[in-house]
Amino acid sequence: MSGQFLHNLLLFGRILRRLGLDVNPGRMMDLVSALDHIEIGKKSDFFYAARTLLVHEREDLPLFDEAFELFWRKPAESDWIEQWQGLTRRRKKSGPIVTHPPLKEAAPQTNETDSTSAEPMTVIEVTRTYSDREILRHKNFAEMNVEESEAVKQMMSHLLWKVSERRTRRYRPGKGNLIDLRRTLRRSLRAEGEVFSWAYREQKLKPRPLVVIADISGSMERYTRLLLHFIYGMKAALSQPVEAFVFSTRLTRITRPLQIRDLDLALKNVGDLVNDWAGGTRIGESLKMFNFEWGRRVLGRGAVVLVISDGWDRGDVELLNREMARLKRNCHRLIWLNPLLGAADYEPLTRGIQAALPHIDNFLPVHNLASLEDLAKRLADINRRSNGGNHARYSLTSLKPPSSAAGTPPRA
């Protein structure tokens, strides 16, 4: 292998890493040794060899293909550089970026204000008296000023999150009712093979995975920023997988950007990824996208699903009804969080909510800190399968029958 070729190969690896692919020196060495086994002269073999070694996510395949095509051809053409720039701009896992998020109130790109206000925030919290905090706990997110919402963010980060556990099919030594022959026999050996006591196994418990699907459409805008904080905090606090999605007209998965330790950076990345901030609402379509693309991948293992939306839907109600039913069938517990439910006179009469209600296990408010605390408590003691929504503030049976135009009637 010529030195020039090796040099190019390493350069190619570096470029792929820049593009966000998980390429490391170990892989590159594998590729070099793989080249002993194939004919480098044959471009397609080289291509497939590089691809099978350097890519291990299906999502990365198209990006790799393009980068390969661009890198390993003669750079004679004049638009070469522009094309590279185009590719770099695309990066991994970010769809076509159209606009920057017009998120108001400390939007992700106004980082300066965010980081400067981070300092006095602690002070605010310390000086807050008990009663101040009580008021803040019950204040509607939508009515808060910047200072209050910063304080609430602080308080939010102290919420204790825990999602109830489910029995797995894995066993461990314990007090269950299955005999552990291995330990029984071992124990019996101490007594020359006489079995005096039986050892048992029990089922191992594991916290349920959590999936959050949040509405970031225009009507939810006043809540969006705080709700993202809440999702971030929950994800950071829980040990089990937490999958997060946002939608207004289309669904975006934000699990990966939220994994970053730095909250501001994480929210900024979310902002860059999503390109339909404060747009219209198409809940049905978005849920359909979720069910088709992600349902099978993230809903296993008895997941709990939180849908956060006010139910103002401009899409197809029949579709929403169908997709809610499908979602319900595929998860352990389906909880709908609605910020409007905080208002005393709120009646769930919008068509979207009407279509969704029959499929929901719990219909809960998320408009202030107290409601989040309540949610935390509920998540911690989901133990049995849906018990008919008894915990819901709106018991499903007590709902008024919908007006004739409102779509599907709720389950009696």
Place this chain on the structure above:
Amino acid sequence: MRERHYIAERGLATSLYLALKLGRPLFLEGEAGVGKTEVAKVIAALLDTELIRLQCYEGLDVHHAVYEWNYTRQMMHIRLLEARGDKVSEAELFGPEFLLRRPLLQAIEPSRQKPAVLLIDELDRSDDEFEAFLLEVLSDFQITIPEIGTIRTPNPPVVIITSNRTREVHDALKRRCLYYWIDYPSFEKELEIVQTQLPDAPLKLARQITGFIQALREMDLYKLPGVAETLDWTTALIALDQKALDPVIVDETLGAVLKYQDDVDKVKGEQTRLILERVNVEVG
């Protein structure tokens, strides 16, 4: 591979070849029914070696994946020794004759002359605990049994791992493997598969079926039909002695292709007729 009735894309062949040469596991992902498991079977047949299959499920543990002691025999042995008035020795009780060998241990059996093909099927169904364990085994192909010692083999197995993506498999494991995504085949490839697998199928029928399935894959369905469905459907239609597709027979046998009632409802009737018309034009 063609000899063994497996029609592979060039990329898959390259991945397999490199997996063999570099001694790395091959990680195959793809939708259900695109022939992932089949790859391992064909490789085993080609290498003329044993195929050891480990079907994953949640809670799969060492006792089912690697080894287990045969407790019943051990207890009998204890009784026997007692009856003879002998002492029970632990070394004897935990000797190879009481060891039940599960797939992973079988695959690294030192006495093996030829490397076996180890198929770890549907890894996404297992849990984190098993994944972590597997990572350890795959890194150095050795297993330690406390009572016996470390078992390793001079002929490590060829490892094929498959996943349907019902769960994200951990990056660390994927990184250790060669990766290949098996896509749905093109019309030509799929027709070839049908013809090699089911030589009895009349050409016209095979072309129509393949065309129809290809059209379904472009639709907005909850579960798209895989190659397995194509073959099932063809078999069913041959059994019904059909020479060609017509809307009635398609509607009646749609259950062999689509596995969700919503999808069946969507396609049945009007759609069937439209697709069939289009297919007939395209495949002639």
